[in-house]
Amino acid sequence: MRKKVVAGNWKMNNDLIMSNDLIYSIKLKLNKDNDTDIFISPSFPFLNESIKHCKGTKIKVLAQNVNENKSGAYTGEVSLSMLKSIGIDSVLIGHSERREYYHETDDILLKKLSNSLDEGFKVFFCIGESLNDRKNDLHFDVIEKQLKNTIFKIEKINHENLIIAYEPVWAIGTGLTASPDQAQEIHAFIRKNIAQRFGENFSNNISIIYGGSVKPDSASDIFSKVDVDGGLIGGASLNAQDFVKIVNSI
Numbered sequence: 001m002r003k004k005v006v007a008g009n010w011k012m013n014n015d016l017i018m019s020n021d022l023i024y025s026i027k028l029k030l031n032k033d034n035d036t037d038i039f040i041s042p043s044f045p046f047l048n049e050s051i052k053h054c055k056g057t058k059i060k061v062l063a064q065n066v067n068e069n070k071s072g073a074y075t076g077e078v079s080l081s082m083l084k085s086i087g088i089d090s091v092l093i094g095h096s097e098r099r100e101y102y103h104e105t106d107d108i109l110l111k112k113l114s115n116s117l118d119e120g121f122k123v124f125f126c127i128g129e130s131l132n133d134r135k136n137d138l139h140f141d142v143i144e145k146q147l148k149n150t151i152f153k154i155e156k157i158n159h160e161n162l163i164i165a166y167e168p169v170w171a172i173g174t175g176l177t178a179s180p181d182q183a184q185e186i187h188a189f190i191r192k193n194i195a196q197r198f199g200e201n202f203s204n205n206i207s208i209i210y211g212g213s214v215k216p217d218s219a220s221d222i223f224s225k226v227d228v229d230g231g232l233i234g235g236a237s238l239n240a241q242d243f244v245k246i247v248n249s250i
């Protein structure tokens with residue numbers, strides 16, 4: 001049985017008070033019987049406190065990034081062991097903003113992915129094509145290349161420790177959403193490739209979630225698609241009511 005997953009990517013938004021308020025409001029609105037895995041990702045300075053506020057709830061706390069090195073002279077960076085020491089056990093890797101603004105290549109992302117899995121972290125790994133790729137009909141090639149350069153290089157993965165987020169770059173923060181059929185087409189393609197690399201059992205059990213301007217009124221159509229197991233939510237995750245509506249759309 002594949003897990004349904006909804007994760008909020010808060011990015012560089014919210015100060016301490018706003019983060020705490022948002023967690024408080026999500027907790028109030030969330031249906032306790034919900035069996036979807038729910039993640040939020042406050043910024044690094046607030047992770048520790050957020051974990052305490054989420055204790056005993058259905059909400060898990062996800063780190064937005066981690067450095068690919070274990071420790072040492074990397075000013076301003078955060079390591080897996082630091083995250084582990086405050087109780088974080090899941091991390092977002094490969095977001096297009098990290099790829100684009102911080103020049104994170106497939107090689108760097110592979111290192112982050114491999115180290116995180118070795119340390120027992122659950123990884124949300126993002127892949128997705130640019131607008132140009134899509135216009136030039138290269139989206140399948142780009143997705144396949146991203147998979148081959150990263151996830152497919154890992155020898156053995158437990159499907160519970162990996163969630164693939166398909167995030168077409170042209171849909172992130174733009175208000176443009178892939179249509180449910182476009183999302184399904186790519187999700188099915190990812191699942192087929194995963195089956196070829198890791199086997200049918202693995203591919204039937206791995207969660208593949210969609211991200212790109214999902215809003216409360218578009219979520220249920222996208223989530224209704226057979227290979228879409230949930231969403232990675234940016235803008236709409238900053239509003240408790242919208243986020244919980246999206247969670248309830250699964």
Ligand code: PEP
Pocket residue numbers: 009167171172173174175211212213214232233234235236
């Ligand atoms: C994201 O940044 O992962 C994302 C999906 O953002 P948005 O929902 O705002 O497009």
